[in-house]
Amino acid sequence: GAVVSQHPSWVICKSGTSVKIECRSLDFQATTMFWYRQFPKQSLMLMATSNEGSKATYEQGVEKDKFLINHASLTLSTLTVTSAHPEDSSFYICSARGRGYNQPQHFGDGTRLSIL
Amino acid sequence: KQEVTQIPAALSVPEGENLVLNCSFTDSAIYNLQWFRQDPGKGLTSLLLIQSSQREQTSGRLNASLDKSSGRSTLYIAASQPGDSATYLCALRVDYKLSFGAGTTVTVRA
Numbered sequence: 001g002a003v004v005s006q007h008p009s010w011v012i013c014k015s016g017t018s019v020k021i022e023c024r025s026l027d028f029q030a031t032t033m034f035w036y037r038q039f040p041k042q043s044l045m046l047m048a049t050s051n052e053g054s055k056a057t058y059e060q061g062v063e064k065d066k067f068l069i070n071h072a073s074l075t076l077s078t079l080t081v082t083s084a085h086p087e088d089s090s091f092y093i094c095s096a097r098g099r100g101y102n103q104p105q106h107f108g109d110g111t112r113l114s115i116l
Numbered sequence: 117k118q119e120v121t122q123i124p125a126a127l128s129v130p131e132g133e134n135l136v137l138n139c140s141f142t143d144s145a146i147y148n149l150q151w152f153r154q155d156p157g158k159g160l161t162s163l164l165l166i167q168s169s170q171r172e173q174t175s176g177r178l179n180a181s182l183d184k185s186s187g188r189s190t191l192y193i194a195a196s197q198p199g200d201s202a203t204y205l206c207a208l209r210v211d212y213k214l215s216f217g218a219g220t221t222v223t224v225r226a
Contacts, residue, residue: 006159032212043120043205043216044160093159104150105214109159 002028004096006108014116015086021079021111023094030096033077034105035069038091050077084115118143118210122217130225135193137220139206144184147209151180151191154203154219163204164191196224 003026011019023033032051036044048064050056050071058064066088068080077096081088091112095105119142129135139149148167152160164173164180166189172181177194193200203219 004159034214041125041218041221043218044207044214045216046213049212091157095160101212104162104165106162107152107160110157112157 002096002098002106004030004094004106004108006094006111008111009109010112010114012114012116013084016083019081019084019113021081021092021094021113023077023079023096023108025075025096025098025106028096028098028106029074030077031074031099032097033071034095034097035067035077035079036093036095038093038110044093047079081113084113086115089113089115118146118208118215120206120208120215120217122204122206122220124220125218126221126223128223128225129196131196131198133196133224135191135196135200135222135224137191137193137204137206137222139189139191139217141187141189141208141215143208143210144187145210146184147211149180149182149189150207150209150214151178151189152205152207154205156203160205196222198224198226200224 005024007022035047047062048056048058056069071077093110095107121140150165151163166182179192203221205219207214207216
């Protein structure tokens with residue numbers, strides 16, 4: 001089946017640093033990737049959608065300069081949280097969808113980000 | 117905007133009991149509906165996907181129904197086991213986006 005690998009699974013860093021999270025589709029070409037944020041006991045909130053080779057489309061209220069998304073290849077997307085602060089601490093999950101409108105999204109295992 | 121509600125937020129049952137999880141939504145113009153399982157600190161595992169034209173899907177002990185006219189979906193888990201303990205999320209696809217409910221956290225007591 002389709003596998004999405006997300007790395008790292010857990011990161012702790014100091015306030016003010018930038019953190020990069022990788023999302024890879026291991027056995028299929030991901031023409032579209034999605035980045036979600038999840039707070040404890042809440043639903044997943046879509047942050048942005050990216051298509052390979054194009055700029056990401058951000059949801060309303062998501063700061064594009066704070067959350068930099070790059071989708072440079074059909075198997076890799078990255079999310080960089082720039083100048084992270086404690087309020088950015090959350091669980092970030094990526095998903096990927098292959099070519100074709102009716103293809104399902106396949107999810108990574110998520111990244112727990114803790115900013116001290 | 118699609119609103120997705122899952123009630124109850126938490127559920128505790130003894131092993132062997134059947135589980136009924138509910139999902140309601142406000143916009144019936146959906147492409148499909150999906151049920152996911154999420155274990156603590158983990159990503160999502162897809163359980164069942166129901167296309168807009170379908171009424172139900174079954175996989176093993178799991179059965180999911182979809183009633184677009186009433187804006188409801190129900191996930192049934194037969195003969196629950198402790199390993200079924202997790203949070204169950206429903207998600208509706210409209211266009212290319214998924215809208216998620218907040219989930220129902222299930223505890224199956226041995």
